[in-house]
Amino acid sequence: MQNNNTFLNIISLINSPASWAFISRNIYNYSKDLESVNLIHQRGFLYKEDLFLKLQRPLFKKAKADLIFDIPSNLKNKRNSDFVIAAFVYEFPEISQTWSYHLNKNADLIWIPNKFNDDILKRSGVTTETIITPYGTDFKQTISKTNSNLNKRYQRKPFNFLTICMPQKRKNPILTINAFLKAFPIKNFPDTTLTIKFPYLPGKFPWDISTEDLKESIKDDKRIKIINKIYSREEMKELLLSTQLYLQPSYSEGFGLSILDSLSLGIPVLVNSFGGQLDFCNSDNSIILKSNPKEIKGLDYSNKEKTVIAKEPDIKDFSEKLYRFRTDIDFYIRSYQKTKLLDPKKYNWKSISQTIINKIKEKTL
Incomplete structure (x- = not known):
């Protein structure tokens, strides 16, 4: 592990059609124009090399923070920095006690996209601070409504x-x-x-x-x-x-x-x-x-x-x-x-990335 001026490690599956990978790619693409960002890309669900981005072998660097896209029970093993943001989204009313434990123990901040997920975490006994910022889209209205x-x-x-x-x-x-x-x-x-x-x-x-x-x-x-x-x-x-x-x-x-x-x-x-x-x-x-x-x-x-x-x-x-x-x-x-x-x-990837970067600065600088 190297010391450098890296602001953020993004640790995620990237080359996959999964939603997690799509979100990660957008956060990486927009965050790297705002701060020094290191991408630690993973293999995983539906992974295929060079599917969307041609990536070099990942370098594990010490940064101000890690933004980790993974299940909560894997947070501890993926950590490279002192401050960890867990990206989290779920579909049902409660998460398991195991996931709640790891979010409370191994995350300093949890990024969730909406109140629906905030309610899930509260219902499940998660007390770690959350930041509610939605995911985005790069599509714009193209159909005439006449x-x-x-x-x-x-x-x-x-x-x-x-x-x-x-x-x-x-x-x-x-x-x-x-x-x-x-x-x-x-x-x-x-x-x-x-x-x-x-x-x-x-x-x-x-x-x-x-x-x-x-x-x-x-x-x-x-x-x-x-x-x-x-x-x-x-x-x-x-x-x-x-x-x-x-x-x-x-x-x-x-x-x-x-x-x-x-x-x-x-x-x-x-x-x-x-x-x-x-x-x-x-x-x-x-x-x-x-x-x-x-x-x-x-x-x-x-x-x-x-x-x-x-x-x-x-x-x-x-x-x-x-x-x-x-x-x-x-x-x-x-x-x-x-x-x-x-x-x-509200659903602009650039502003979403800026919001996350600003929150990390607030917590780490």
Whole structure:
């Protein structure tokens, strides 16, 4: 370990399609223009060398602080500096006692993206100070909201719905398929399609849906397209702009990056009524699903045997809202015209990075 003038170590998985890696890359890219930042990149979930950034072998340096993107039980082993900021996000009401212990013992500050996660930590007995700063997006509104343009958009064929997610039970892709098929019998809606974007096919991890369940739910319906490749940021933008309505009916979201991206572009979103996305989604700018509390096993990636409390979207309400969006042009146009990110400046990666840097300075200088 070397002594130098490094301000911040960012310790994270970088070359992966996982949300954690995406957030890390953005914090690194914007922070390095503000202070001396050292990137200690890790191997891990869906890691692939040089996938997004061509990186040199990491150097472990002493810095003012470490910003660590990892599960709480790994914080102690990743520490290089005297002050540790743990980046944390979670989807369900409480974390384990083990995670609470490590956050209290091995983190000096916890960065969380919203009040939803702040409530989780408080409920779990975490007393370490938190900084609440959201994640960001680099997308901007590109769709004209005039009636004439939206009328043209409505006429596009195929009329496509989209969901982007890991093939995990928590993300509810099977429910999305079932609601789509319930709303749109092929005989009546041959040109209405559903695209499901996975970074990999299911069955790779214990918390995934099964390949058999996926095939059974699709029922050989050719209108349902599965994409299982990793996209660049530009490809992801093009994919979002190709859809009419973005769907994210997860049992719960810790934040909801793809939802944020969709709103930023001006794409209407349909989301569950539970989760961190409600920090920037409400009935003024989104289509909110009815849902009911439910205890469910197999959703938590930290423990597949754990039963968690989440909210299950109502499939009847889901299919009815899909049907209305497809068949009621007035509802379609109103949905587009109300779609917006309520506070765009809040979700800017540069200002987010500056906020974190300023907090570190406050605590360490």
